[in-house]
Amino acid sequence: MKILVPLKRVADPDNANKVKVTAGKLDTTGMQWKPNPFDEYAVETALRLTENGASTKVRLGEVIVLTVGPKEAETQLRGALATGADRAIRIDATDDDLDGDVVARAIRAVVEKEKPDLILVGKQAVDGDSNQVGQLLAEYLGWPQATFAGTIKSEGDTALLVGREVDGGTLTLRVTLPAVVSVDLRIVAPTSVSSKHSPTHTYADGVRFAALMAIMAAKKKPMVEFKLSELVSDAAAKIAYTTHELPPPRKAGIKVKDVAELVDKLRNEARVV
Amino acid sequence: MLELPDDHRAILDTVRRFCRERLEPRVRAFENGDEPLEPFFRELSESLGLREVADALVDGTASPFEGVSPLVLTGFVMHELSRCCPGVALSFGATTGLFGGAVMACGTPDQKRTWGRRALSLDAVGAWALTEPGAGSDAFGAMRTRARGVDGGFVLRGTKTFITNAPTCDVALVQARVEGASDGKIAGFIIPTEARGFTRGRPFDKLGMQASPTGEIFLEDVFVPNEMVLGGLGADGLPHDARFAIRASLGAERMGMIPMLLAMVERCLEEATTYAKGRVQFGAPIASFQLVQEKLARIHTTKMLLEVLFLRQIEAIACGRLGAISRAEASAQKLFAAKAAVDAAMDAIQILGGAGYMRGSVVEMMARDAKLFQIGGGTDDMQILTIARELLRQQ
Ligand SMILES: Cc1cc2nc3c(=O)[nH]c(=O)nc-3n(C[C@H](O)[C@H](O)[C@H](O)COP(=O)(O)OP(=O)(O)OC[C@H]3O[C@@H](n4cnc5c(N)ncnc54)[C@H](O)[C@@H]3O)c2cc1C
Numbered sequence: 305m306k307i308l309v310p311l312k313r314v315a316d317p318d319n320a321n322k323v324k325v326t327a328g329k330l331d332t333t334g335m336q337w338k339p340n341p342f343d344e345y346a347v348e349t350a351l352r353l354t355e356n357g358a359s360t361k362v363r364l365g366e367v368i369v370l371t372v373g374p375k376e377a378e379t380q381l382r383g384a385l386a387t388g389a390d391r392a393i394r395i396d397a398t399d400d401d402l403d404g405d406v407v408a409r410a411i412r413a414v415v416e417k418e419k420p421d422l423i424l425v426g427k428q429a430v431d432g433d434s435n436q437v438g439q440l441l442a443e444y445l446g447w448p449q450a451t452f453a454g455t456i457k458s459e460g461d462t463a464l465l466v467g468r469e470v471d472g473g474t475l476t477l478r479v480t481l482p483a484v485v486s487v488d489l490r491i492v493a494p495t496s497v498s499s500k501h502s503p504t505h506t507y508a509d510g511v512r513f514a515a516l517m518a519i520m521a522a523k524k525k526p527m528v529e530f531k532l533s534e535l536v537s538d539a540a541a542k543i544a545y546t547t548h549e550l551p552p553p554r555k556a557g558i559k560v561k562d563v564a565e566l567v568d569k570l571r572n573e574a575r576v577v
Numbered sequence: 578m579l580e581l582p583d584d585h586r587a588i589l590d591t592v593r594r595f596c597r598e599r600l601e602p603r604v605r606a607f608e609n610g611d612e613p614l615e616p617f618f619r620e621l622s623e624s625l626g627l628r629e630v631a632d633a634l635v636d637g638t639a640s641p642f643e644g645v646s647p648l649v650l651t652g653f654v655m656h657e658l659s660r661c662c663p664g665v666a667l668s669f670g671a672t673t674g675l676f677g678g679a680v681m682a683c684g685t686p687d688q689k690r691t692w693g694r695r696a697l698s699l700d701a702v703g704a705w706a707l708t709e710p711g712a713g714s715d716a717f718g719a720m721r722t723r724a725r726g727v728d729g730g731f732v733l734r735g736t737k738t739f740i741t742n743a744p745t746c747d748v749a750l751v752q753a754r755v756e757g758a759s760d761g762k763i764a765g766f767i768i769p770t771e772a773r774g775f776t777r778g779r780p781f782d783k784l785g786m787q788a789s790p791t792g793e794i795f796l797e798d799v800f801v802p803n804e805m806v807l808g809g810l811g812a813d814g815l816p817h818d819a820r821f822a823i824r825a826s827l828g829a830e831r832m833g834m835i836p837m838l839l840a841m842v843e844r845c846l847e848e849a850t851t852y853a854k855g856r857v858q859f860g861a862p863i864a865s866f867q868l869v870q871e872k873l874a875r876i877h878t879t880k881m882l883l884e885v886l887f888l889r890q891i892e893a894i895a896c897g898r899l900g901a902i903s904r905a906e907a908s909a910q911k912l913f914a915a916k917a918a919v920d921a922a923m924d925a926i927q928i929l930g931g932a933g934y935m936r937g938s939v940v941e942m943m944a945r946d947a948k949l950f951q952i953g954g955g956t957d958d959m960q961i962l963t964i965a966r967e968l969l970r971q972q
Contacts, residue, residue: 379583379587382583382587383587386587386591508624510598512624513591513594513595513624513625514587514591514625515625515626515629516588516591516592516625516626516627516630516650517626517629517630517633518626519584519587519588519591520584520645523584
């Protein structure tokens with residue numbers, strides 16, 4: 305199985321430097337970046353689907369990671385290559401010029417070249433929380449999709465059984481390949497993914513660590529670059545940002561005399577009870 | 578934090594994530610002796626692929642790191658382990674650095690393949706035993722453990738003490754004086770702990786480094802076959818003199834302490850800064866008081882100086898000039914860094930006040946652990962003597 309995983313870098317929430325706004329624009333200078341966690345879950349899922357859990361050295365499929373972003377985003381792609389992905393594609397673009405729609409159309413162009421059997425995406429990126437790219441992409445491609453996967457079971461190379469987390473419990477969908485599947489947190493639980501190669505393997509919980517030697521070896525794995533304009537004729541974003549502003553600083557707390565005053569404040573000022 | 582090239586950074590970040598997820602939650606349990614370290618070390622080895630690293634080093638299949646030397650890599654692991662729990666790093670270092678390093682530097686090919694591999698991949702816990710009840714700073718001169726040559730090997734008799742990992746190790750490298758060698762020759766002997774006559778005491782209770790078991794080793798006529806003499810026998814049928822190798826091990830140990838101490842100071846600075854910004858007294862965060870700022874500024878300065886020392890090591894390794902760092906410099910680095918870290922940790926406790934003095938606070942653990950570095954690997958006094966000796970010889 306050939307799996308394509310789009311991967312976005314997001315500002316590390318542990319950043320020592322907080323996001324600044326300069327003249328109505330986000331200022332990201334000096335920021336630390338990390339892969340979007342949901343995309344890391346997608347990479348982990350792809351690796352589990354293309355290996356025999358018991359002997360992970362043997363690759364039983366191909367995992368391609370892709371990002372739309374600047375040169376520095378190669379760091380996050382190398383990170384995915386270090387954990388086991390086979391090769392990487394970067395579509396060169398600056399973050400400011402992108403929205404979910406351009407990204408989906410850029411990925412579609414790569415899909416047409418690469419013809420993967422499956423596209424695994426994180427359910428959303430933790431910066432904008434837009435939750436769009438997977439759905440737009442499926443629509444553009446005319447492929448079946450399943451969102452918020454908590455479990456995936458592969459039925460040979462032709463279909464997947466996807467357990468989606470919904471309010472009432474789990475809804476299981478059978479999607480025929482090729483398809484787009486977006487993954488949720490629970491997909492990285494020890495037995496959430498079962499591939500035909502190792503249907504019953506129990507994985508370590510969470511996203512795997514890169515073996516230290518693999519980090520060095522990742523420098524040698526193939527990474528190709530495309531220009532955004534090579535892939536999409538109309539690269540204009542549909543969403544335009546007029547301005548950015550930081551949330552107002554939190555006001556200082558107050559002390560209340562007694563429970564009665566607390567209840568009064570909660571009811572009449574905060575209006576939460 | 579250190580400015581590092583991308584590949585170094587990626588390795589450091591991976592080890593950091595591992596420590597945050599797998600070590601941090603267990604630090605109290607390790608410190609209290611409620612949980613053994615071995616399962617953690619196995620997890621470390623499996624998650625980060627240390628077996629492949631060990632294989633590449635032992636089999637000499639290319640340089641495994643192209644750009645990031647195994648020495649720097651070990652420094653990173655020591656750094657990250659020490660950020661969470663220096664005791665865990667100390668035990669890791671005794672297995673991979675002291676024991677594993679000595680076998681890799683001086684062992685026969687067979688010894689490297691078996692014991693080097695097992696130590697570097699954390700398959701076995703190693704110990705490195707030089708100190709004795711009567712031989713601390715005067716480790717060579719006062720050594721009483723004796724190795725008597727017999728048919729096919731040696732018989733060892735003596736006691737070692739204050740040995741890291743002695744209570745838990747699978748194998749120990751024991752230094753002993755070779756009987757009958759006129760020049761007071763000392764040799765290293767690799768002894769699996771199931772050897773007959775090899776026993777050990779219970780772990781000592783101690784001020785710091787509580788996650789790291791320290792103890793005694795008793796050797797009552799332990800037979801060690803010739804093939805387990807470190808480096809095998811020379812053309813004269815006798816073991817090689819290990820004194821040079823022991824000094825090299827101590828030098829490497831002292832250098833290896835720098836990333837540990839750097840991490841400890843970094844952690845103290847983080848804890849103290851966060852606390853000083855949040856703690857309000859006299860209507861203002863204590864960070865706004867200049868007497869508190871003075872301490873923060875000093876800890877920060879110490880951190881920068883230790884970074885410089887670590888970067889100097891990384892640079893020397895990168896240019897293949899590690900050998901150019903003299904014994905006196907290794908001593909000087911350790912002498913300076915150990916005292917500076919103790920002072921920094923004490924300042925951090927001062928900033929946290931009562932909260933810093935309580936068992937379980939990070940700075941409290943760091944202060945107790947930092948003190949070890951003024952004693953282990955040779956006391957401060959011995960470092961000073963080494964530095965002065967080399968200095969005066971040159972001038
Ligand atoms: C937690 C821990 C782990 C250890 N792990 C190991 C290990 O894995 N392997 C190992 O072999 N050893 C280990 N050691 C032992 C350590 O190396 C010794 O404790 C150290 O070398 C000092 O020896 P000593 O304790 O006998 O002190 P002593 O040598 O008795 O020194 C006592 C005091 O006298 C001073 N002194 C001694 N001689 C002189 C002099 N000539 N001039 C001025 N001052 C002097 C010393 O500086 C010190 O202040 C460990 C120790 C500790 C505490």
